Amino acid sequence: GNSVTQMEGPVTLSEEAFLTINCTYTATGYPSLFWYVQYPGEGLQLLLKATKADDKGSNKGFEATYRKETTSFHLEKGSVQVSDSAVYFCAPTSGTYKYIFGTGTRLKVLA
Amino acid sequence: DAGVIQSPRHEVTEMGQEVTLRCKPISGHDYLFWYRQTMMRGLELLIYFNNNVPIDDSGMPEDRFSAKMPNASFSTLKIQPSEPRDSAVYFCASSDPGLFGELFFGEGSRLTVL
Numbered sequence: 001g002n003s004v005t006q007m008e009g010p011v012t013l014s015e016e017a018f019l020t021i022n023c024t025y026t027a028t029g030y031p032s033l034f035w036y037v038q039y040p041g042e043g044l045q046l047l048l049k050a051t052k053a054d055d056k057g058s059n060k061g062f063e064a065t066y067r068k069e070t071t072s073f074h075l076e077k078g079s080v081q082v083s084d085s086a087v088y089f090c091a092p093t094s095g096t097y098k099y100i101f102g103t104g105t106r107l108k109v110l111a
Numbered sequence: 112d113a114g115v116i117q118s119p120r121h122e123v124t125e126m127g128q129e130v131t132l133r134c135k136p137i138s139g140h141d142y143l144f145w146y147r148q149t150m151m152r153g154l155e156l157l158i159y160f161n162n163n164v165p166i167d168d169s170g171m172p173e174d175r176f177s178a179k180m181p182n183a184s185f186s187t188l189k190i191q192p193s194e195p196r197d198s199a200v201y202f203c204a205s206s207d208p209g210l211f212g213e214l215f216f217g218e219g220s221r222l223t224v225l
Contacts, residue, residue: 032212043115043202043216044154089154093212101146103153 002027002100006090009106013080021075021105023064023090031092033057033066033073038087038104047075047088080109113137115217117203123223129191132220134203135184142206144214145178145188149199160186193224 007022025031032051036044048057053068062077073090087104116135124130136143144159158168163180171178175194180186190197200221204214 034213036214041218043204043218044214045216046213049213099156099212099214101154103150 002031002092004090004092004100004102006088006102006105009087009104010108011105012108012110014110015082016079017109019075019077019080019084019107021088021090021107023073023075025071025073025090025092027071027092030068033064034091034093034099035062035064035073035075036089036091036101038089040086044089080107082109082111085109115203115205115215117201117217117220119220120218121221121223123225124193125225126194127192128224129189130193130197130222130224132188132201132203132222134186134188134217136186136203136205137207137215138184140205140207140215142208143180143186144204144206145186146202146204147199148202148219154202157188190222193222195224198222198224 004025034049035047037047038044047062048059050057050066053066056065064073064075066073085108087106089101089104091099091101093099115137118133142161145157147155147157155170157170158178159166160180176190178188200219202216202219204216206214
């Protein structure tokens with residue numbers, strides 16, 4: 001079955017710092033890879049996705065590249081803002097819709 | 112589109128009472144999912160439906176939990192009787208297969224069982 005390993009949080013950064021949140025996964029077949037973000041008091045929403053190897057997903061300054069050889073999908077942002085404070089979830093899916101979400105990585109950005 | 116709509120947003124009840132959570136998926140989405148989120152266990156998939164039919168309920172914790180989808184625009188998750196350990200945020204999500212599996216989540220129902 002699918003599984004995902006994300007770096008433990010919380011991650012605390014100063015505004016304009018560089019962000020990396022590591023994600024490695026195991027999945028059957030050729031999964032699509034997603035990053036979801038959860039702002040306080042809200043449901044999860046899609047941040048970015050990649051559907052095949054070497055694809056780069058990007059949105060709102062965040063990027064992640066589908067690395068099949070290392071089964072990784074690390075999330076990066078060059079300059080974080082206070083408004084990026086949220087919980088981030090990496091989620092592979094291989095068509096069975098049995099997404100595996102971990103506990104997520106909480107990011108706190110200080111002004 | 113209005114997005115996935117859940118109700119109630121907050122529910123406080125006493126142990127032993129019946130709880131019913133409701134969800135309206137996005138129109139046209141064939142899949143509907145119920146998740147539970149806690150600090151200790153993260154997001155857990157409880158059950159999902161395809162075209163109103165339950166496909167996988169292996170995540171339903173025990174017989175006290177049941178879920179139904181009587182039509183394409185409505186689903187319920189029921190807990191009877193409720194226990195304090197059921198306290199969590201319950202999310203409903205829907206999906207369209209043409210969107211590579213992207214899930215659209217509702218804002219969640221926060222349940223507190225005293």
